[in-house]
Amino acid sequence: MSALRVGRISALNMYPVYHGLEKAPQGNLEFIDGVPTQLNDALLAGSLDVSAVSSIAYARNAESLQLLPVASITADGAVDSIQVFSNVTFEKLRRVAVTPHSATSVALLRVLVGDAPAPFVPLEGDPEDALSDVDGVLLIGDEALTSLRAGLGRYRTDLAEVWRERTKLPMVFAVWAARRDSALENPEQVAMLGEHLSSAVADYAEDPETVARAAAARFPFPLDYVRSYFRRLRYEFGPAERAGLEHFLELSRSAGLLTDVPRLAA
Numbered sequence: 001m002s003a004l005r006v007g008r009i010s011a012l013n014m015y016p017v018y019h020g021l022e023k024a025p026q027g028n029l030e031f032i033d034g035v036p037t038q039l040n041d042a043l044l045a046g047s048l049d050v051s052a053v054s055s056i057a058y059a060r061n062a063e064s065l066q067l068l069p070v071a072s073i074t075a076d077g078a079v080d081s082i083q084v085f086s087n088v089t090f091e092k093l094r095r096v097a098v099t100p101h102s103a104t105s106v107a108l109l110r111v112l113v114g115d116a117p118a119p120f121v122p123l124e125g126d127p128e129d130a131l132s133d134v135d136g137v138l139l140i141g142d143e144a145l146t147s148l149r150a151g152l153g154r155y156r157t158d159l160a161e162v163w164r165e166r167t168k169l170p171m172v173f174a175v176w177a178a179r180r181d182s183a184l185e186n187p188e189q190v191a192m193l194g195e196h197l198s199s200a201v202a203d204y205a206e207d208p209e210t211v212a213r214a215a216a217a218r219f220p221f222p223l224d225y226v227r228s229y230f231r232r233l234r235y236e237f238g239p240a241e242r243a244g245l246e247h248f249l250e251l252s253r254s255a256g257l258l259t260d261v262p263r264l265a266a
Helices: 012-021 036-045 055-060 104-113 141-150 159-167 180-185 187-206 208-218 223-230 239-254
Strands: 004-009 029-034 050-054 065-075 082-086 096-098 120-122 136-140 155-158 171-179
Touching: 004 012, 004 036, 004 187, 012 029, 012 065, 012 141, 012 187, 012 208, 012 223, 029 036, 036 050, 036 055, 036 171, 050 055, 050 065, 055 065, 055 104, 055 171, 055 239, 065 159, 065 180, 065 187, 065 239, 082 104, 082 141, 082 159, 096 104, 104 120, 104 136, 104 159, 104 171, 104 239, 136 141, 155 159, 159 171, 159 239, 171 180, 171 187, 171 239, 180 187, 187 208, 208 223
Parallel strands: 004 029, 004 050, 096 120, 096 136
Antiparallel strands: 050 171, 065 171, 082 136, 082 155
């Protein structure tokens, strides 16, 4: 039986889950690293069997994907790693250079700017240089964390914080999904991966300190910062996460970013 090809987001934010997955029998899993948009594309192209996938990308392709409703990457307030760095206040944004690495964050920004959307252009090159030509830049993950610590821009807007203030709901940035054909061909392997994901989430909740120390040894951030950052994230996919995701997808449909809202498995 061939190994299940699993996408691995190469950033600090999902490390607690992958730390747990490393305990799984490695002959059964083959990890392939990438940023979220790369993994989205690889999953849809058939280069991966299962991956964490941007929540908006899952919704757009739900007919070919099977949701694994056991884990997510979710923020319930300010998260630091989804940031608009700008020269003007958030309400005055007119032109934004957006990261090519995230699908959900770009959709969330479009939802949050409302009826008079700012023009979005692809971010190319250095974010600090880009700020000389646009009002703001949208960054995610480790790049956002590094830029936040460096004090990029005059204003910083945490999109997860804005979402929480407006909706009172958590924001689900990514879910886990398998290709439907892979799930049909390898049902036991996909089910086992779901169990490993559940165990990884539970293990992190039980012992976050061990995971934080391992992450600080692997990523270029101090241990105290890693601890604080991880406390801003959660990895379950329970009723609160489902409600937050459903609301985000409904607003995305209203904004013309999504044709249909898929039913989320209970």
